[in-house]
Amino acid sequence: MLSLRIARMLTLPLVLFAYPAFVHRGSVVEIPILSSTVCSVYDFGARGDGRQDDTAALQAALNACGKGTGGTVVFPKNGTFLSFSLSLPSSARGVALEVVGVLRFNNDTRGWGSNPKACLIISGSDIVLTGGGLVDGQGAAWWPCAKAGCLRPNLVYSDASNLLIKDLTFLNSPNHNLELYSSPQEVMNVSIFAPDSSAAFPSHNTDVGIPPALLPPSLRFKATSFSLTHPIPPSPPFLRALMCMAVLPLFITVLYPWVMIMLLCTQTTLLLKTVGLALGTGRQSARLGKRPI
Secondary structure (H helix, E strand, O other), rough: OOOOOOHHHHHHHHHHHOOEEEEEEOOOOEEEEEEOOOEEEEHHHHOOOEEEEEEHHHHHHHHOOOOOOOEEEEEEEOEEEEEEOEEEEOOOOOEEEEEOEEEEEEHHHHHOOOOOOEEEEEEOEEEEEEEOOOOOOHHOOOOHHHOOOOOOOEEEEEEEEEEEEEEEEEOOOOOEEEEEEEOOOOEEEEEEEEOOOOOOOOOOOOOOOHHHHOOOHHHHOOOEEEEEEOOOOOOOOOHHHHHHHHHHHHHHHHHHHHHHHHHHHHHHHHHHHHHHHHHHHHHHHHHHHHHHO
């Protein structure tokens, strides 16, 4: 009984620590969000009217959920959030960015500095970009200067570990739409819209920043809607060992009593059969003893 109590004491913290608040699933990649913390950008002062610059409020929400155990940053429905460049810190772990409304990046090129990297920069690990909304780069202000060699921001840049992008629409990037250097990573059920370079008003190189060999042939020159998955490397040995250590107390707590009950029932059955056989043999001997020789 003491060993079972100790096992339960060890198992409960492990289960509570490891049990995610939500799991975002792609076809291959799964991102657990361990924290139930929700960082609505409205709570950090965003107006969401599409006119006022919400950069400070949006960045504050990203910073709040980008520390500690993570959480979910929500860009609510019916809001249009105007912003300059945003970045999720490299310390972020288990963060979901849910763009349910419209995340629109400012087309005032003077406010982007001399070397803009991207509209949305994603770092950290176990990151999800989803929500069913729209990410609008307003790239038309940048396209005319492309031939002059101006530096234009990409729409999304990521070097995060374990990334899932799903259920979003990307519109009119100033430069590349998706510059992804994450591993593993999956892009699922996204739509990308921008004029191609041969259009009357060309967008100039608003392609997908992924090696062409990884794209389906029909999408190597113009990306519209696609899914892409990078292979997931095998888990490190120490991680597999840690998982086994976490499961062992659970096995001892839940399965051990049932195994002992089954063994006890088996032993009891065998004992009853043995006793029954002995009694049957004794009765047969008694009957044989009464027969005449």
